[in-house]
Amino acid sequence: MTTSAPESTAQVVSSEEIRDMLLNLVASYLEQPVTDIRSDVKLLDYGLDSIFALTLCGDVEDEYGIEVKSTLAWDYPTIDAITGFLHEALSERV
Amino acid sequence: MSHLAYAAAAEFDRLLGDPRDTGRLFSHARSLALDEREEFPLEICRELDLLGLPAHYVPVAHGGALRNFGDTLQIVRTIARRDLTVAIAHGKTFLGAASVWVGGDPRQARELGAEVARGTAVSWGLTEREHGSDLLAGDVSAERTAGGYRVSGEKWLINNATRGDLVCVLARTAPEGGSRGFSVLLIDKRRLDPTSFRTLPAARLHGIRGADISGVAFSDAAVDHSALIGAEGDGLEIVLKSLQLTRTLCAGLSLGAADQALDMATAYALARHNHGKPLIELPQSRRLLARSYADLLTAEALTLFASRALHALPGELSITSAVTKYLVPTLVDQALARLSRLVGTRSLLRGDTFEHGRFQKVLRDHRIVGIFDGSSVINLNSLINQFPLIARAHRRGPADEAGLRTASTFTEALPDLDPAALELLPRRSSGLLHAVPAAARELRSLADAGAVPHSLAAHAAEFAEVLEEVTERIGRHKPTPVAAPAHAFKLAEDYARCFAAAAALQLWLRNRSAVDAEATHGLWESGLWLECCLVTLVGRLRPVRTEHLVAEGGRDPEEAVDRLVEPLVAQHTSGQLPSLLPYSRLGTPA
Numbered sequence: 001m002t003t004s005a006p007e008s009t010a011q012v013v014s015s016e017e018i019r020d021m022l023l024n025l026v027a028s029y030l031e032q033p034v035t036d037i038r039s040d041v042k043l044l045d046y047g048l049d050s051i052f053a054l055t056l057c058g059d060v061e062d063e064y065g066i067e068v069k070s071t072l073a074w075d076y077p078t079i080d081a082i083t084g085f086l087h088e089a090l091s092e093r094v
Numbered sequence: 095m096s097h098l099a100y101a102a103a104a105e106f107d108r109l110l111g112d113p114r115d116t117g118r119l120f121s122h123a124r125s126l127a128l129d130e131r132e133e134f135p136l137e138i139c140r141e142l143d144l145l146g147l148p149a150h151y152v153p154v155a156h157g158g159a160l161r162n163f164g165d166t167l168q169i170v171r172t173i174a175r176r177d178l179t180v181a182i183a184h185g186k187t188f189l190g191a192a193s194v195w196v197g198g199d200p201r202q203a204r205e206l207g208a209e210v211a212r213g214t215a216v217s218w219g220l221t222e223r224e225h226g227s228d229l230l231a232g233d234v235s236a237e238r239t240a241g242g243y244r245v246s247g248e249k250w251l252i253n254n255a256t257r258g259d260l261v262c263v264l265a266r267t268a269p270e271g272g273s274r275g276f277s278v279l280l281i282d283k284r285r286l287d288p289t290s291f292r293t294l295p296a297a298r299l300h301g302i303r304g305a306d307i308s309g310v311a312f313s314d315a316a317v318d319h320s321a322l323i324g325a326e327g328d329g330l331e332i333v334l335k336s337l338q339l340t341r342t343l344c345a346g347l348s349l350g351a352a353d354q355a356l357d358m359a360t361a362y363a364l365a366r367h368n369h370g371k372p373l374i375e376l377p378q379s380r381r382l383l384a385r386s387y388a389d390l391l392t393a394e395a396l397t398l399f400a401s402r403a404l405h406a407l408p409g410e411l412s413i414t415s416a417v418t419k420y421l422v423p424t425l426v427d428q429a430l431a432r433l434s435r436l437v438g439t440r441s442l443l444r445g446d447t448f449e450h451g452r453f454q455k456v457l458r459d460h461r462i463v464g465i466f467d468g469s470s471v472i473n474l475n476s477l478i479n480q481f482p483l484i485a486r487a488h489r490r491g492p493a494d495e496a497g498l499r500t501a502s503t504f505t506e507a508l509p510d511l512d513p514a515a516l517e518l519l520p521r522r523s524s525g526l527l528h529a530v531p532a533a534a535r536e537l538r539s540l541a542d543a544g545a546v547p548h549s550l551a552a553h554a555a556e557f558a559e560v561l562e563e564v565t566e567r568i569g570r571h572k573p574t575p576v577a578a579p580a581h582a583f584k585l586a587e588d589y590a591r592c593f594a595a596a597a598a599l600q601l602w603l604r605n606r607s608a609v610d611a612e613a614t615h616g617l618w619e620s621g622l623w624l625e626c627c628l629v630t631l632v633g634r635l636r637p638v639r640t641e642h643l644v645a646e647g648g649r650d651p652e653e654a655v656d657r658l659v660e661p662l663v664a665q666h667t668s669g670q671l672p673s674l675l676p677y678s679r680l681g682t683p684a
Contacts, residue, residue, distance in 0.1 A: 029575050042272075050230055050273040050330065052575045054519050055482045062486065070518045071331060074273035 013064070013090045019083045025059055026079065039079035050074065056082075064090060097609070097675035099398065099504055102150075103168035104677065109145050112680040113176045125177040126450045132303040134257070135180045142173070142184050143213035151188040153195055153511050156207035162508060163339075164401035167346040174350025175671075178459035179302040181347055186253040189340045189467065190216030190262045193278045196339070196513040197324035197332035206280065209260065217258030219249035219310065220333065227472055229264060229330060230272070234312070236265035236279055242319040243267075243279060248294070250309035253466075256293040257306045259284050264329050276329035279321045283310075290315035301458030335516040338411040340467050341419035342404055345397040348426040351460040352390045353671055357679070358449050359383065359433040360666045362440070373436070374663065377656075382436040384658040386429040387672055388626040391617075391658075392594055393425040394674045395627060399501060399597035405508040406500035408515040409522065413480060417590040420473040423464035430457055477586040478571075478578045483519050484589070485569040492525025502600035505608055526596050527561060533599040534558040537621070546621045549654060553628040557595050560635045564588045591631045598627040613676040615664035623674060626655045 019039055027034040030046055037046070043053055053073035060068055060082075066089060069075070076082040096104035111118040113125075120138050128135050142148075150166045152158020160166050166188070174181035187210055194206045210216060225231040234247030245265055249255065261281045268275035283291065294309030324332050363373040363383060373379040400418040404411055434441035434457060440448040441457065464470050477484075492498075500506045534554040541551035567585055574582075602624040611619040629651055644650050662672055671677045 029573060044272060046575075048575045051476070051479045052573070053273070055479065055573060057519070058483050058486050067521075070521070071273070074331075077272070077274075 012094055013087070015083055015087045018086050018090075019079060021063060022079045022082055025056070037079070039083070041079075042077045043073055043079070044077065048073075060086065066090065066093065096677050097504075099164060099675055100168050100673075100677050102162075102165040103172040106145065106147070106169050107172045107680055110141070110176070120176060120180070122176070122450045122452055125180070126452065126455060128304050129179065129455055130444070132298070134304050134306055135177070135183060138177075138180050139184050140213075142180070147173075147184065148187060148213055149211045151185075151191060152207040152210050153203075155510070156195065156200075156203040158207050158211060160511070163342070163404045163511060164398065167343055167397065167401045170343060170346035171350040171353070174347045175353045176350075178347060178351055178456065178463075179304045181350060182253065182302055182462075183305050185343065185347070186218070186258070187214075187216045188343060189336075190218040190254070190258060190260065192336035192339050193218070193262050193323055193332050194280060195511075196335045196516065197278060197328055198280075202280070202320070202323065206260075214260060215254050215258040216260045216262060217252055217254040217310075219252050219255065219261050219263040221249065221251055223248060223250040223309075227468065229333065230276070232264060232266055232271075232276065234263060234265045235269075236263075236267050236277060236317075238267070239316065242317050242321060245279065245281065245312040245315045245317055248309060248311040250294060251297060251307055252309055254306050254308075255310045256296060256308040261310060262323070264333055267326050267329070273330055274327035276333075277326045278323040278329045278332050279317055280323055281312075281315070281317050281321055286315050286317070299462075301455075301461050303458075331518065334412075334518055335513065337468060338415040338516055339404065339513075341415040341473070342397075342400050342411070344463060344467055345393070345400065345418050345422040347463050348423045348460065349390070349394060349397060351456050351463070352386075352393065352426045352429050353673070354452065355430050355433045355456050356383075356386055356390055356662075356672045357666070358453055359386070359436050360662055360672065362437055364663065364666070374659070379436055380656055380659045381652065382432045383662060384626075384655045385630065385652070386432045387658045387662050388630045388655050389425040389429040389432075390672060391623045391674055392598065392627045392631065393422045395598045395601050395623075396594045397422060398504075398674070399601060402508060403497075403501040405511055407494060407497045408512055409517045410520045411516055412518060413477070413484065413520050413593070416468075416473040416476045416480075417593045419468055420470050420477070420587070421590045421594055423460070424470060426460060427464060430460060471583070474583050474586040474590075475578055477589055478582045479573075480519060481568050481571045481582075481585075482573050483521075485565075485571070487520055487523035488527065488565055488569070490523060492528040493522040495525050495529075498525050498529060498600065499604065502597075503604040505605075526600065527565065527592065529600060530561050530596050531558050533596075533603055536603060537599075540621075547625070550621045550625040550628075553625055553632060553654075554599065556636075557592075557599075557628055557632050560632055561592050561596070564592050564635070588635055591635055595628055595631045598624055598631075610676065614674075615661040615668070615670075617658075617661045617674065622657060622661070626658055629654050 023034050023037050027037050054070050056073045057068050057070045076085050110120045113122045116123040119141050149159040150169055153160045170181055170185050191206055191210055194203055222232055236243040236245045263279050263281055264276055265279055267277040291312045296306050296308040363379055366373045400414050403414050441453045444451040537551045537554045540546045541548045609618045617623045640650050665672055669679050671679050
């Protein structure tokens with residue numbers, strides 16, 4: 001499927017960068033300092049409900065220019081889990 | 095004579111016969127008598143089975159007759175125009191089956207298709223006594239066993255829970271729940287150990303009194319593994335996608351309600367005299383009729399677009415269906431309230447004095463449509479949740495202009511229904527809203543060429559301005575993960591109205607040369623219906639105080655809407671129902 005998403009040049013993105021990006025994203029949703037967010041806690045436990053979690057995929061796509069399933073945060077319920085998935089997906093692209 | 099879009103519905107109507115004829119099985123007299131007795135319309139539902147209605151709930155891919163969703167929707171509207179209780183009681187089977195069309199494997203879908211075509215009623219068990227619409231709070235559980243699942247717990251306020259042999263149940267398959275903790279099971283009550291479930295008594299109701307709104311309680315009910323629809327944990331995703339189909343279908347119920355109320359009110363306004371004049375000649379009566387008709391036309395245009403978009407733009411149905419399920423029942427509630435002011439005391443009479451008491455019945459019956467299958471609040475909340483994606487899609491620009499053209503143009507062939515193309519969120523923009531400035535320019539050229547009044551072009555230009563403000567506000571909206579703030583609901587309402595106005599613009603522009611101008615009594619030529627939709631929608635988006643405007647020497651903007659009375663009366667007296675497209679009333683010469 002083609003999208004007009006910004007084409008990011010394929011390069012290796014480290015797990016740390018991905019995790020930081022997600023921590024900042026979730027912190028901004030919750031309006032909490034990023035230091036209060038843990039990457040091994042379920043997003044649901046932070047009060048990010050199941051439908052809201054879907055909107056995460058849009059930000060991920062904007063950031064990395066890859067298309068992910070809208071159920072990303074359902075299948076990978078913590079920041080660590082999403083990081084693992086994205087790191088693999090982005091590495092395959094390279 | 096009926097427009098092609100309504101041909102399947104008209105044929106159904108013809109088979110059922112004139113409802114004013116008390117000798118017919120599905121007559122007004124029988125519907126009202128059943129309602130008085132709070133009795134389920136069993137014989138009428140059987141007649142609908144014999145006439146083949148259930149096949150219209152089954153996609154052709156699974157052996158049914160559903161090729162064009164709009165046909166099924168318009169048939170449901172035809173039934174609802176006679177009696178909402180019947181339409182809801184019978185149509186429930188589509189809701190019950192939708193999860194299988196969305197998530198079932200080919201064998202499951204074919205087997206269910208055959209069951210439905212035989213007339214088996216299918217129920218949809220989502221809500222529970224303590225949790226209402228909060229699906230992820232559901233307590234009904236399905237525990238894995240060697241051969242399948244053991245189901246326990248209670249589903250309550252479920253349409254046809256007692257009468258339906260099959261119940262499609264959303265059950266918790268992971269004790270901790272969560273987005274992947276629920277699954278859909280198609281449970282065949284006929285095959286359960288009778289001691290492992292019981293049905294709960296039907297609730298007594300304000301409207302649709304004869305409907306079976308009851309419940310079912312399972313206690314260690316053993317179901318086979320083949321009952322699982324999709325994979326374990328897919329339940330929420332399947333249900334949310336199924337709701338996109340069913341919420342669109344609900345528009346047919348509202349349209350049928352508005353059809354009958356406006357038809358009764360028009361007849362009354364023509365026959366009734368006050369102070370020596372027929373009501374239809376009194377300015378306030380004309381205004382009430384015209385505003386109601388404008389609401390019906392807006393709802394009808396949106397529904398026509400949505401039912402085509404379901405085929406042509408399936409990836410955006412999360413938006414289209416939420417807009418439709420919010421706005422169509424809301425517009426019809428509004429029209430019903432206005433029309434009951436026109437009809438006065440008679441709108442409340444039971445018995446034979448006025449239209450068999452149909453007016454009070456439709457007022458009561460329609461109340462539920464804005465609540466079930468996701469209430470207005472739920473649908474607005476769904477739009478709010480999608481704001482970030484809407485804003486993002488809007489920034490990216492239109493991606494599927496061909497899909498938009500197909501959704502808007504009656505004569506274009508529709509692709510088959512493809513449940514696999516449904517998305518939980520819109521991934522790209524169809525360009526419906528992007529297309530508004532160009533549509534406004536198109537109307538400006540038509541006005542310059544004398545084909546439409548300049549006032550129409552001006553209203554379109556004003557709408558384009560309002561739309562820009564609304565899109566800008568959506569772009570600025572800060573998503574809130576827990577409870578959306580009250581002001582965001584107003585923004586979602588505004589978005590829905592913009593969507594409806596944009597759909598109306600496309601429908602008129604893409605079909606104006608193909609629709610028979612004479613048969614529609616002036617609704618289409620010079621863009622009359624479109625102008626009335628724009629005036630009423632923009633009037634809500636950017637309210638002005640009419641009395642101030644007129645006092646300062648300005649024009650009453652709703653005067654344009656009053657012009658709808660003429661085609662309304664012309665349609666009525668020539669034996670047509672009030673509608674955007676020609677549709678003959680039964681029992682009158684065409």
